[in-house]
Amino acid sequence: MSDLLASIGDVLGYGAQPSDDVSIVVGSLKISGWTEVQIRCGVEIMPWAADLIATEWQPGSQTDVTINEGDACQIYIGSDLVLTGYVVTIDREMTPDSHAVHVAVASKSIDLVDSAAEIATYQLNSMNALAIIRKLAATAGISVYPVAGAGSVDIQVFSIILSETAYEAIERVCRLANCLFYDRPDGNIALAPVGITVIPSAFAQGRNVEAARVRASQAGRFASIQAIIQTPLVLTQPPASNDYVSEFAAKTAPVNAVGYDNGISRPWRRMLVPVESGDDGNYDYARRRVQWEASRRYGRSQVIELTCDGWRDNSGSLWSPNTIAQVSLPALKRDGIEWLITELVFRRDEGGTHCDVTLMPPEAMVPEPILLPMQANEGMRAINSNNAAPLPGGL
Template sequence: MSGLLSSIGDVLGYGNQPSDAVSIVVGGVKITGWTEVQIRCGVEIMPWSADLIATEWQPDSQTAVTINEGDVCQILIGNDPVITGYVITVDREITPDSHTVHVAVASKSIDLVESAAEIATYQLNSMNALAIIQKLAATAGISVYPVNGAGNVDIQIFSIILSETAYEAIERVCRLANCLFYDRPDGNITLAPVGTTIVPSAFAQGRNVEAARVRASQAGRFASIQAIIQTPLVLTQSPTSSDYVSEFTAKTKPVNAIAYDQGVTNTRPWRKMLLPIEAGDDANYDYAKRRVQWESNRRYGRSQVIELTCDSWRDGQGNLWAPNTVAQVSLKALKRDGIERLIVELVFRRDEGGTHCDVTLMPPEAMTPEPILLPVQQNEGMRAITSTDTAPLPGGM
C-alpha cells in the first residue's frame, strides 16, 4: 500500500517535494522533534532569529541532548540552511506534565549589531564601499557577497565613529553605495540592490493564501516635497514676515529639486514638505534632487503594505521564500490582482495550528536606501582648496 501511495505522489508531483522538517545542528549533532518553531528574517531585520521549543528527549536517538548558550549552530528546514549563528538563550522548564527546552538562536551578524566597530585605523582611505564593508564584517568573522555589482562605489575617505557598532558603520556605507545589506543562510552578508529576483505567481487567493490584509494610506505623505536654500543671506524678508517662507520657496525654485506624489497631489495639493539643502551639495544640487525623490518614494512605499499568511514555506519550485524577492500577488477580493511587491519580512512558523508563513510585502520604493552626502573632505574641489599636500592619496588601510 505504501508503494502505491508513493507512486501516486510521484504522478501528482508530490513525491519529490522538499522536507519542511526543522532541525538545529549543534556540535555536529542534528536535533529534530521541535513542537513549536518561529524563524524570522527580512531585509530590515538583522540578525535573523529563530525560536524553537521541544522536549529535550530525542525520539530518534533515544538520548537527552544538551544545548548550551553560546554554541555555534545552524537552523535547517529540510536540507536547506536558513540561519547560521549562535545559540543565544536556553530556557529549560519542568512542570508536573512536561519537561521542555526553549532555544533562541541569532545569526552571526548579531556581533555586528551589538559590538563596537574596532579596526586598525578609524579612517579608511581610497577604498570602494564593498571593501570597507568587508573590512568591518571581517571583525566578526563574516564574509560579504555582492549581487549585481553592489558596493562598487569609490569612497575617498570614510571615518568610523569611535562609539558606533559595525552595523551602524555598514549602514552608512550602504547609503553611500545605494544598496541593501542583510543576512544570508550561511551566516554571511548579502550586499544587493533592491529586488534581486522575481517569483511569478507567488501568492494567490484561493491557492496558497490563507489570510491577507491590505493597507493603503496617505498618512505621512505629501503632495510635493521641495528642497530649499535655507540661508538668510539670500532673503529680503525678516523672519517675522508672513512672506518669509514664501520667499524661501520662491528663491529655491531654480534649484529644481522637487518631487511629487500624485496620490496626494490630486486630492490635497496644499500638503507640502520643505527640506533644507545640505552643505556640500554640488552646483547642480544632484543630492538634493535625489533626496526629495527618495523621501517621496519612501513615504509612498511605506503606505502600501500587504500582510498575508501563506500555507507553505516554499514557492512553486520548492525554494524557500526569500527576502528582497519581487513576488507577484493576486488578491482579487482585496483589489490587488496581478501586482508585484517586494518581500520585506518573513516569519516561518509551526505550532499546533500547523505550518504557515507570514509575509510582509511593500513596493520596492519602500526599501531604497536613503541617499547620503559624501563627507565634505571627500569633495575633490574642497580637498584641492584646503590641502597643501599634492601627493596622491594613500592606499586603503
C-alpha cells in the first residue's frame, strides 16, 4: 500500500523530493554523473567555486565530452541553479585501470577579484553606492541587485585607486554603504544588509546534524573600546599633574565615544582607537566605529561549524549564505539561538552527501564603517538618490 501511495504522490506531484543530482551545463551539453562534488559559497567568499570529479572517464560513454578551460558554464543541484561562471582548470589523469577528470569552476565574479578596476574616469562624482558598484561590475558583464534598499547611500566623490581590483573598489564602496556584497547563483552579485531571511528549526541535534564544533573565545576582545583625539595639543602638552592617564582621558572626554563588550569582566582590558580626520563635530562616526569594533570582535569570537546530512532545509530549498538559521545543539550549550550562515560547502564523495555549515552571530558580518569622502548636502542627496534605478528582478 505504501508503494502505491508513493506512486500516486509522484504522479500528482506532492510526494516528489527535490533532486540532488549535480550537473554542469557547458553550451548545449549537460553533464552529470560526477563521483565527487564540492561547491563552496559564502558571504565573504568571492568568487564562489566548485570542484567536480568523475572517475572511469571512458571513451564512447556519455561522459566523454569536451570541456575546455575558459568555457562559460552553469552548475545545478537538481533543477536549482547554484553557480554561473567559467571553467578555470581541467586536470585529466590516466592510470592502467582508470581515467579521471577534475573540473574546477569559479563564478563570474572571478574577473572582479582578479582584474584591475578600469572605467572611463577614475573619479566618480555625485553618485550613490549602488550606481558606483554597478559601474564597476559592468566591466565584467555582471549586474548588481540590491535587497532591502542596500546601496542607497549617496557618495559625492569616490576615487578609484590605480592598480586596485574592481573587487577592492567595491569592498570600499560597501563599507561606505554599510552593506554586504556576494555572489548570486546566476553569476551576478547581490547587495544586502546582514541576515535577509530566517530559517526556523534549521539545524538540530539528533535530527539533521551529524557533527558539530562550537568555539567561544575572548581572544581579541576588550571590555571597552574608546575613541581618542590625536592632535599635537593632546599628545605634546604637559599634563597638569603626574596622572597622565587621567589627564589624557579628560582631554578626549568630549568625544564621548566608547563601545562596551559585557562579556569581558576585566575592566583594564581597554582598546584605544583614534578619531579620524573629517569626523563631524558630534563625533558620530567615532561612536559608530567603537561600537562596531566591540560587536565585530564579539561576533568573530563565536563560531559554530557543523555537518548537516543534506543540502536542503525543511521546505526543500537549498541552504544559502546570509540567512539567519535557528540552531539547537544542547549538548554543546547552544540551544535555540539564531545565527548567520556565513559559509557553505556542498559536498558529495564516497562518504555520501553532506553540507558543511559555518555560522556566527550576525554582528560578525557587519561591514566596518568608514567616513564618506565628502559629506553631501541635503539638496545633493535628493538629486543623487535617483541615480540608480533598480534593475528588473532581484533575489
